[in-house]
Amino acid sequence: MSMLRCVAALMIAVSVASLAVAEEDTRVKGHIDGAHGSAAVEPAASANMRLGTPLTSDDIAKWDRTIFPDGRGLPPGRGSAKEGRVIYEQKCARCHGEHGEGGTSEELVSGPTPPSPDNPSKAIGSYWPYATTIFDFVRRSMPPAAPGSLSADETYAVTAYLLAANAIIPESAEMNAETLAAVRMPNRDGFIWIDVKK
Amino acid sequence: MARKLASEDLTPVAGGGLLHRRLFLKAGLVLATAQTATSLRAEEVAATTPRAKPEDPADPSWIHKPGLPFTGYGTPSKYEKHVVRNIGGNRTPQGDGVSWTPLEELEGIVTPSGLHFERHHDGVPDIDPAVHRLVIHGLVQRPLEFTVANLLRYPMRSRFLFIECGGNSNAGWHEEPIQRPAGSFHGLVSCSEWTGVPLSLLLDEAGVDPKASWVIAEGADAGLLNVSLPLSKLMDDAMVGLYQNGERVRPENGYPLRLIVPGWEGITNVKWLRRLHVTDAPAMTRNETAKYTELLPSGKARMFTFVMDAKSLITSPSPGQKMHGANVYEIRGLAWSGRGKISKVEVSADGGKSWAEAELQDPVMSQCFTRFRSPWAWDGKAALLKSRATDETGYVQPERDVLIKERGREGYFHYNAIVCWAVDEDGTISHVYA
Structure with a gap:
């Protein structure tokens, strides 16, 4: 690291020299074929290397879309399985099957039982350890033709539909930031961390 | 240098006729190589295609006329057009799939950038580098935003590294051995010289909180692919990759910048990197729970299997x-x-x-x-x-x-x-x- 910082300091001097060379190159090139314009050679970052621009909390709010298993990051909103079923049929069933049984894309619905050698299902009910993951993935990535197009309410509704279809929550349950974070998935403890310690 | 083979040179060192590994170095002998499937096809075509006047290798037509003009960016010979990525696994939707590096057609250790394998979850984004930003926030003293132009000014380093998809070679789990060229079975791995900014420089500039232990990395593709990575690895040897094999990273490999995480599975090398959320726990994203985990016979599954074994x-x-x-x-x-x-x-x-x-x-x-x-x-x-x-x-x-x-x-x-x-x-x- 300290080596790199020394390099950074040296590069200031070097970049001044290379700037001159670059200008000369441009002249030569222009003379030969009439081409003009070349990238300006920016001075290297200083030893302090403060090229990042500070962000305000309002700026960060526009970027931050992380949702954690404990519910941190979940937006306001609500949705029910009944509402979600309608959205699912319109936007998801074509690839995932009419009832989440899978199609050109993976199956989503299985019983609420962890996987076993007889039933090595990786569908939501049997495999997914956290319900918040459904919300996060649907909101950022689905549907593939228009990711990010579902509102928070619609995303809660689709999440509720998928959880109810997997018999993890009752058909009548409403999902919101609080109730979704409280859902305990059947396979919560089904994972062994390998290359990082808990 | 070439000399006649002595009989002892051809004494096997293992069954089936394997010879001493240094034989070619000392003998410089002429030998056969297996003929590629494509050259077999080319021979068949040549044999059946009538030609007005066959070229004389000692006096071919191209030594008697000017060659082609200069080009701004070179491409492989037209006789090598068959050496391409094998696009497979595409389903509905179209942008979710892979293309395989034709490993059996290549030599040396560097994969040409245009043949580097691809795994996209929703296509290749068309990113304007003037608009793209890298944001670092979360458990840091100074949340920061970097332009691409500014990232290009930081001190850089280069490393020759393979990147391998965690799902590479997965046909090996099948009951029956798959019959495909080697690259279309094992070619979700490629090797490049990656050049970029050590991520520790940027994280230090932001000032990481001692309570931090994880970083959520997010790409700017459709679907905003996100994965959680231990902070220790990112501080140790990760890079913000800006150049691949000497030129700026290709769009399908993450232009204008990608995360480079040496030795770790492909998905952790987040392409089109736009955000690093420094935090104290993994986000348990879809691609580290439902996918890229490995169900064992016990019913438990291996998770955070980052390192690609030998x-x-x-x-x-x-x-x-x-x-x-x-x-x-x-x-x-x-x-x-x-x-x-x-x-x-x-x-x-x-x-x-x-x-x-x-x-x-x-x-x-x-x-x-x-x-x-x-x-x-x-x-x-x-x-x-x-x-x-x-x-x-x-x-x-x-x-x-x-x-x-x-x-x-x-x-x-x-x-x-x-x-x-x-x-x-x-x-x-x-x-x-x-």
Whole structure:
């Protein structure tokens, strides 16, 4: 690291020299074929290397879309399985099957039982350890033709539909930031961390 | 340098006719290579295509007329048009799939950038570098935003590194051995010189809180792919990759910038990187829970299996190629390990009953492709070719039955077992489990 910082300091001097060379190159090139314009050679970052621009909390709010298993990051909103079923049929069933049984894309619905050698299902009910993951993935990535197009309410509704279809929550349950974070998935403890310690 | 072969040169050092690895270095002898499937096809075409006047190799037409003009950006010879990525696995939706590096067509250790494998979850975004930003926020003293132009001004470093998809070689879990060219089975791995800014410089500038232990990395593709990574690895040797093989990273490999996480599975090397959320716990995203985890026979699943274990593969001879009859051949292949340098590759011509050490071609670099070569006197009889890699930690690439006994068959990811090619008496090569 300290080596790199020394390099950074040296590069200031070097970049001044290379700037001159670059200008000369441009002249030569222009003379030969009439081409003009070349990238300006920016001075290297200083030893302090403060090229990042500070962000305000309002700026960060526009970027931050992380949702954690404990519910941190979940937006306001609500949705029910009944509402979600309608959205699912319109936007998801074509690839995932009419009832989440899978199609050109993976199956989503299985019983609420962890996987076993007889039933090595990786569908939501049997495999997914956290319900918040459904919300996060649907909101950022689905549907593939228009990711990010579902509102928070619609995303809660689709999440509720998928959880109810997997018999993890009752058909009548409403999902919101609080109730979704409280859902305990059947396979919560089904994972062994390998290359990082808990 | 070339000299006549002495009879002792052709004394095998292992079963099936494997010769001493240094034979070619001292003898410089002329030998056969397996003919590629594509050159076989080219010969068939040439044989059946009538030509007005055949070219005379001693006096071909192109030595008597001016050649083609200069080009702004060169492309491979038109005679090499068949050397392309094999696009596969595309389903509905279209942008979710892979393209395989044709490993069996390539030599050396660097993958041409245009042949680097692809795995996209929703296509290749068309990113304007003037608009793109990298944001670092969360458990930091100073949340920061970087333009691409500013990132290009930081001190950089280069490393030759392989990147391998966690799902590479997954057909190895199948009951029946898949019959495809080596690259269309194992080619979700490629090797490039990656140049960029050590991520620790940027994280230091933001001032990481001592409570932080994880970073959520997010790409700017459709779907905003996100994964959680331990902060310690990112501080240790990760880079913001800006250049690949000397030129700016190609769009399908993450332009204008991607995360480079040496030795770790492909998905952690987040392409089109736009956000690093420094935090104290993993986000448990879809791609680290529902995917890129490996279900074991016990019903439990391996999670955060970041490191790509040692693996090797014979690229020549390999399925789709054809032997030219009994002769001395050079067995050629690739080995790599996410844990460090390859320390040894052994090859077998008798299905693993006996092994001979292969020559490792310089340079041998950590977490990088290593090219191995081994001379082989093929007697024209049926043979079973295998290669077995050992890395500097002492880890030895496992046989398939050992891997399956440990992991079962539902893991899908991280298949790194020894690969076996069967050479038939007629010179055809197929994939077998043996």
